[in-house]
Amino acid sequence: MLETVELETGPAPQWCVLWLHGLGADGHDFAPIVPELVRPGWPALRFVFPHAPVRPVTINGGMRMRAWYDIRDLDLANRADLDGVDASVAEVEALIAREAARGIPPQRLLLAGFSQGGAITLAAGLARREPLAGLIALSTYLPMPMATAQARLQPQARTQPVFMAHGTFDPVVPLAAGVAAAQALEGLGFAVTLRRYPMQHAVCGEEIADLAGWLDARLKT
Secondary structure (H helix, E strand, O other): OOOEEEEEOOOOOOEEEEEEOOOOOOOOOOHHHHHHHOOOOOOOEEEEEEOOOEEEEHHHOOEEEEOOOOEOOOOHHHOEOHHHHHHHHHHHHHHHHHHHHOOOOHHHEEEEEEOHHHHHHHHHHHOOOOOOOEEEEEOOOOOOOHHHHHHHOOHHHHHOOEEEEEEOOOOOOOHHHHHHHHHHHHHOOOOEEEEEEOOOOOOOHHHHHHHHHHHHHHHOO
C-alpha cells in the first residue's frame, strides 16, 4: 500500500477525494489547496494524497524520483510506459478498496490527478467496473493509444463525469493533448467538462473555483 498524506474536513467523513500528484512531486504537493477548494455546506471529506513510488525516469537521464510511470520520450505518442501505468492503476485500486473498507464506497469517491497523476486517473477510470463519483484530470493526457483505451473500457465506466482543465501555454503537456484526451473520452461515451486557462503547466485560482463548482454538483447528489 502506498504511503499517503490525509486531511479530513470534518468528523466521520463520508466522501473521499483521492488525489495523485505529478512527476517528481509527492503527496504534500496539493494538500495546501484543500482550504481554497472546500465550500461551506459540503459533507465531511477525506482527502488522500498518495506518494508515487520512486523509480528511474528515462527522459531525466535515469534519475530516480517519484513517478507513476517511466517517461520514455518527449513525444506524447511514446511517452508513457504502459506497464508502469498498469502498476500504478493497481496501486490506486488498492487505495480505493481501502476507502471502501473504511466506510466510503466507490460511488462517494472522486479520483483526481495532475499531469502524470491525471494520466493515471484517466487510465483507472476507463477500467472501472464499479463507477466512481467522478474523475478530475488536470493538465494531462490519455497515456495510451485510442485502440487500447477502447479495449480497456468497461461499459459502466461511462457513467463517471469527468472534469478536465488545461493551460493554454502549457509547455510540458500541450493543450492539444488535453483537448485530444477530452475528445477521446467523449467519443467513448463520457460526459466531459473541459476548461482552459491562460497559464503554463500549473494550477490557478480560477481553475480551483471552477473545480469547486463542479464538485458542488457531485457532492449534493
